[in-house]
Amino acid sequence: MFRFTSCFLLLVGWLCIVSESQAQEHPGLRVNPARIQHVRQLEAKALREKDSLLLAESWYLFGEQYQEVGNYQSAHPYFLKALKILEPRGDSYELVKLYVRLSETEQRQSHFQESLHYALTARQVAQRIGSIKGLAIAYRMLGHIRQFIWNGQGTKAEYDSIFFCYKESERLSTLIQDTLKIAEANAFIGALLLRDKAKQSIPYLTKALNLFTLKNDIEWQVRILIHLSTVYQRLGNLRLAWEYISEADHLYASRRLNEHGIRAMIAGCFLTYYEQTHQWEKALDQHRKLTDLEGKRLWADREGALSRLSIEYETAKKEALLKAQKQEIDLRNKALENQQRFIVATTLFSILAVIASIFFYKLYRKNQRINYRNEELLKEQNHRVKNNLQVISSLLNLQSKRLSDKNAKKAVEESRLRIESMALLHRKLYDGDKLAQVDLDEFVRELVQGVLRSYGYDQILPEFEIDAGYLTADKAVPLGLVINELTTNACKYAFPYTVLPRFTIRCHRHKNKIELTVEDNGPGIENAEVSRLVLVQDDRLPNTRKASFGMSLIQSQVVQLNGTSRFVSGSENQSSGTVFTMMFTVS
Incomplete structure (x- = not known):
């Protein structure tokens, strides 16, 4: 019975020596x-x-x-x-203290592996920052948790490791002259030796008691007095055992301490003493006190568990609320960022649009000025060309009046008419609404009437059938020369031999092709035959008569238009006269 009670008391002592307060919370x-x-x-x-x-x-x-x-x-x-x-x-002494506290709480809840992990982490942090004070408390906690894991049943190497941790804590505390830490290290060494080497624990416990008395630490004094009483009980010196336990009880009561763990240690120590001295009634009374304290501890565990669950629930609820608020804030911040990005993008786009608008506007104005200048230059050039053509026409007219030879005068007059047709074309091309394009109907009518007027046939009313449309300069010039030659030929070779002259011009458009038909009611071309115009005249060919200048001019203009043409005259024509047909392609 004494052996069992001693072991129980020793276990209670180990549980209480780790810190300055060791009890579970309970009423009181x-x-x-x-x-x-x-x-x-x-x-x-x-x-x-x-x-x-x-x-x-x-x-x-x-x-x-x-x-x-x-x-x-x-x-x-x-x-x-x-x-x-x-x-x-990062690493700091405060972090070391926190790891030590966590190791203590895990150890008190029997989570030994977690407690060992925190203790080792505390030592690593203290080593990294070179904190002697941090290493002292880390080694003390490391020795204590290893002692709980060892629990008197491990190997000698494990025991030596525990002893080394406590001695290292004492050495480091001595270096920094921390009296309380030195006292605590000696108290832990004494508690370790108390199990199997009770006599060797006395110097360590005595030194710890003196230091705690010097620092007036009452709770630690009570704990050390209890341990000394236990030592002397095991050594059989019951007188000293009674002195130490009585002093501990008196000190606890006089200072009105309210520590569950210390009260249990005192009751346990009294119990073993009364058992050794065979004071069974007092031993039973102390046993009842221990049972009552254990009941209070269990009650405190229950209340603590309920309190912990309540705190965990409230904490989880607050964390959930904070998480929801954080998510809402994150969403708002994200929406605000997106809005800001949109505003920035819109602003940049607007700035770029304004810059581009200014640039293109300036480019447009520049092109306008260039186009206006080019148009003015083109009008000036056309004006000079018209003037030059008019001068040439006037010179030819003067030259014609001075000539006495009829053939020469006739040739000059025909050349003048050709120049007039080109001058008319230039006037129509560049004086109209469409630059470098001529109104086909208006151009043909004015050209034909001008030639008729020159030959004195202005009383003749030509018949026109012309589709509306415009021609470019490269098509209008050859077409104008062809119509000019055909009208001149009609004035020379058809109208003088007809009582009622008639002249018809048709110009129809078929998709991208234009068909020109010029018809008169004259006697027709002598020995004319229906054939396509020969593109090349060769004097070496037999039975080939050289074409006149007018016919050669018509041929060359048809070729320039990439077209085809033919004359129909005499018996092949349903009526008398000559019919010229030409077909060419326009864009």
């Missing part, structure tokens, strides 16, 4: 309202000023307050929230 062991109020004010200030570091500090203090009263389920979420802020900022 609540967090300090004043401290909680202070921390809440700190959190509100951090949120108001949007200070993330201050917010992380407030959450750390929240977790610390809950951890001190043993409510590890409530402390753990606050430490994790603080970690989310500090971890992205």
Whole structure:
């Protein structure tokens, strides 16, 4: 029975020595309202000023307050929230402390692997930043969690590793002359030796007690006194055991401590002492106290679990609300960005459109000026050509009047008429509404009437059947020369031999072809035969008579038009006279 009770007391001691507060929260062991109020004010200030570091500090203090009263389920979420802020900022001593706190909460909830992970991480961060103080607390926590995993059943190598961590924590604490950390390291070494080497634990526990007394740390003094009482009980020195446990109980009561873990340690220590001294009634009384404390602990666990679930629910609800708000803000920001991009794009497009409009407007005005100038130059050129043609016509007319030879006078007059037809064409081409195009009907009528007037046949009224349309200069010039020659021939060889002269001109368009027909009622061409005009005259060919200048001119103009033509005269014509037909292509 003594052996079992001693083991139980030792286990309770290990559970309580890790930090300054080791109990689960239960009725009567609540967090300090004043401290909680202070921390809440700190959190509100951090949120108001949007200070993330201050917010992380407030959450750390929240977790610390809950951890001190043993409510590890409530402390753990606050430490994790603080970690989310500090971890992205890089390594620091505050991050080491936070990892150590998380290791403690995981260890208290029997999550040993998670606790070991946090302890190792704390040591790595402390090593990276070269923090001796951080390494001291990290080694202390690392030794403590390894001691829980070892639990007296592991290998000697594991035991040595635990002892090394505690000794390293003591050494580092001595370097920085941190009295409390030195005392804590000695207390942990003493608790480790208490299991199998009780006598060797006395110097470490005594040193820890002296240092804690120097620093007036009452809770740690009570814990060390209990451990010393346990040591002397195991060594059989019941007098010293009673002195230490009585002093611990008196110190706890006089300072009105309210620590569940320490109260359980005192009751357990009294229980083993009464069992050794065979004071069974007092032992039973202490056993009842332990049972009552365990019941309160279980009740606190239940309340803590409910509180944790409530906090987790509220936290999840707030996080869901924050997530929804964040999504809404992101959507608004995205819509605002798209709107801004659209405005920028529209503005740029408008600016480009204005610039392009100005550029094209200036280009249009420039082209207008160029076109106007070219038109003026073309009109000036045409005017000079008309003047030159008129001068030539006048010179030929003067020359004709001075000639006495009838044939020469006749040749000059015919040349003058040809020049007149070209002058008329230029006037029609460049004086009309359409530049470089001539109205076919108007051009043909004026040309024919001009020739008739020159030969004194202005009383003859020609018959015109001409489709409406326009011809370009390259087609109008050859056509005008052909009509001029045909009209001249009619005046010379048809009208003098007819009582009632008749002259007909037809010009019809068939898709992209124009058909010209010129007909008179004269005696016809002597020995005319129906044939296509020969494109080339060759004097070496037998039975070939050389064509006149007029006929050669007609031939050359038909060729220039890429057309075909023929004369019909005499018996092949239904009526007397000559009929000329020509077909050519226009665009």
